[in-house]
Amino acid sequence: MGRVPRASNRRRVDQAKLEAAGQKRLFGPPAQPITGRRRISGVEKPIWTENKANLIERYLYYFVQITKHGSYIDGFAGPQRVGPSNWSAKLVLESTPKWLRHFFLCELKNAPYVSLERLRDSQPTVGKGKAARTIELFHGDFNEEVHKILRSQHLTQKEATFCLLDQRTFQCHWSTVETLARHKRAGTKIELFYFLAAAWFDRAFSGIKDSAILDRWWGRDDWKALRRRPDLERAQTMCDRMKTDLGYKYTSPYEIRSRKQGGRVMYYMIHASDHDEAPYLMTRAYNRAVYPKETGHQLKLLLNEVQAMLPNDI
Numbered sequence: 001m002g003r004v005p006r007a008s009n010r011r012r013v014d015q016a017k018l019e020a021a022g023q024k025r026l027f028g029p030p031a032q033p034i035t036g037r038r039r040i041s042g043v044e045k046p047i048w049t050e051n052k053a054n055l056i057e058r059y060l061y062y063f064v065q066i067t068k069h070g071s072y073i074d075g076f077a078g079p080q081r082v083g084p085s086n087w088s089a090k091l092v093l094e095s096t097p098k099w100l101r102h103f104f105l106c107e108l109k110n111a112p113y114v115s116l117e118r119l120r121d122s123q124p125t126v127g128k129g130k131a132a133r134t135i136e137l138f139h140g141d142f143n144e145e146v147h148k149i150l151r152s153q154h155l156t157q158k159e160a161t162f163c164l165l166d167q168r169t170f171q172c173h174w175s176t177v178e179t180l181a182r183h184k185r186a187g188t189k190i191e192l193f194y195f196l197a198a199a200w201f202d203r204a205f206s207g208i209k210d211s212a213i214l215d216r217w218w219g220r221d222d223w224k225a226l227r228r229r230p231d232l233e234r235a236q237t238m239c240d241r242m243k244t245d246l247g248y249k250y251t252s253p254y255e256i257r258s259r260k261q262g263g264r265v266m267y268y269m270i271h272a273s274d275h276d277e278a279p280y281l282m283t284r285a286y287n288r289a290v291y292p293k294e295t296g297h298q299l300k301l302l303l304n305e306v307q308a309m310l311p312n313d314i
Helices: 015-020 049-067 088-094 110-121 141-151 174-182 203-206 210-217 223-228 231-244 278-288 296-309
Strands: 071-074 103-107 134-138 161-165 191-198 252-259 264-273
Touching: 049 088, 049 161, 049 191, 049 252, 049 264, 049 278, 049 296, 071 088, 088 110, 088 161, 088 203, 103 110, 110 134, 134 141, 141 174, 161 174, 174 210, 174 252, 191 203, 191 231, 203 223, 210 223, 223 278, 231 252, 231 264, 252 278, 278 296
Parallel strands: 071 103, 071 161, 103 134, 161 191
Antiparallel strands: 191 264, 252 264
């Protein structure tokens, strides 16, 4: 994600004046890593499992307002549930403005891959020549296909790139996350949404007979310690690793809950980014995922407020 130039005469937004004028608060304070049972600062309402695709699409809507371009990688892109409203790849492809230029969609299973082919073929042509939008499909294991994707001529060092890793449980190898994080040699890293199972983690963990599966997923041999940790601590441990081992500047876990199971946390969606605006926009996306999108004027206020809230030394 690029930076919005900071005008020398820009003044900080006075939140009290905005509220006094009837302007609803744009978003909460930036999300902070959670510890123990403390909730993420600024988060107002839960995101339900049926709305997680809306959350992804809404964040990318904010993402392109700043970058004006970008590439999207989806490592597990096939539809997981019945209904187009739950399909992240479809919502992102059809989102407007169509400023994301290059899509790399990977799927291992045959039936979901066929759905991806139909989705690709249904999309209108956008742009011409070098400016044309591209949609590339990869039929295979993302842990292998990621190397082909990152060799694309479109994924330059300056290309704003976002990657969704919506795995079921242990499908995404740690080496794959490492490869994504270290692809860019300078500037900001590829931004990640990484899904970490919660509700069925212990059951799935116990069912693994081949320890090599967990070795590849965790990338180290100390994965047994994860079993003894509460869900929140496990999510925070993953965030800490993304900071210390991969060098991401900001990492936070966001709860994805189930209405059917009484509000139980099903996943933690871990957001990893180097962009200073990202924590603010992520909190905004979480709080506004199911609401109508902002008008152009509201977006201008939003981006101005994001810049005003950043420390002066950034």
